[in-house]
Amino acid sequence: MHRTTTLTDRDVLAVGQPRRTMPARSIVDGAQWAGDDQQARAIVAAGFQQRIVAGDDLHLVVERLPRVRRRQLILATAADAAGGAHSLAELDFLGLIRRAGLPEPNRQKVRCDSTGRRRYLDAYFEQWGVHVEIDGGQHLDPRAWWADMRRQNDLWMVGDRVLRFPAWVIRAHPDEALRQILGALRAAGWSG
Known part of the structure; x- marks a missing residue:
């Protein structure tokens, strides 16, 4: 008390x-x-x-x-x-990209999927078409996993890049996540 x-x-x-x-x-x-x-x-x-x-x-x-x-x-x-960082992993991700000097992504960006449902993208580097999704344990359920894959496929079909990380990677292996994020941004034209 x-x-x-x-x-x-x-x-x-x-x-x-x-x-x-x-x-x-x-x-x-x-x-x-x-x-x-x-x-x-x-x-x-x-x-x-x-x-x-x-x-x-x-x-x-x-x-x-x-x-x-x-x-x-x-x-x-x-x-x-x-601003849209709604979990510890998303807060850790935001700190990671700030320390690395990367541009700040839009967070919880709203988009509609192929069925017309509103979806929220964890982090979206809009200028470069790079999405980063940070998955907690609930994403391991087969139905949630398939829904994630379907949304990811929708994004790929329009030409965007999608990176997915389990929350524990952001905390335990931030350098590995950062290398992949940097690689995707550079491949999409970011010159920073």
């Missing part, structure tokens, strides 16, 4: 019982009380991924609180998550 001495009316849900904090405040509290930085980042990213919060929701909460533990981490993670 955690207690707080700073709880404004904006932080408390006005309906229902028991009284509870608003989602953005709950996420900030969860992140600052998390056991480590990775867990804190995961809490923030999950809030955006599940569309519990959006935009500047967490920034507004942090501005109201005088002593937020992990303030910079929460704000940086919220900015990246609001």
Whole structure:
């Protein structure tokens, strides 16, 4: 159990019982009380991924609180998550390409597949037609795997390049992932 001495009316849900904090405040509290930085980042990213919060929701909460533990981490993670990095692996990927000096891709780019359904591309280097998909464990289910392949085939048919990485490769073998991303970007005309 955690207690707080700073709880404004904006932080408390006005309906229902028991009284509870608003989602953005709950996420900030969860992140600052998390056991480590990775867990804190995961809490923030999950809030955006599940569309519990959006935009500047967490920034507004942090501005109201005088002593937020992990303030910079929460704000940086919220900015990246609001921009479309919705998992730890996607946040790690974003850090990897920034450290390497690569151009920043669009994140969670919306496109319609061949059946007309809206799909979200994890990372899309639009100028070069290079997609990077970062797959968590749910992608191992045969139906999910086939859906991924079908979407990938749709992208290949229009001439784009698609790179897929399991989340653990981004964390455990970032140099290998980076070599492949660099190779795809260069093959597509990037000269950086």
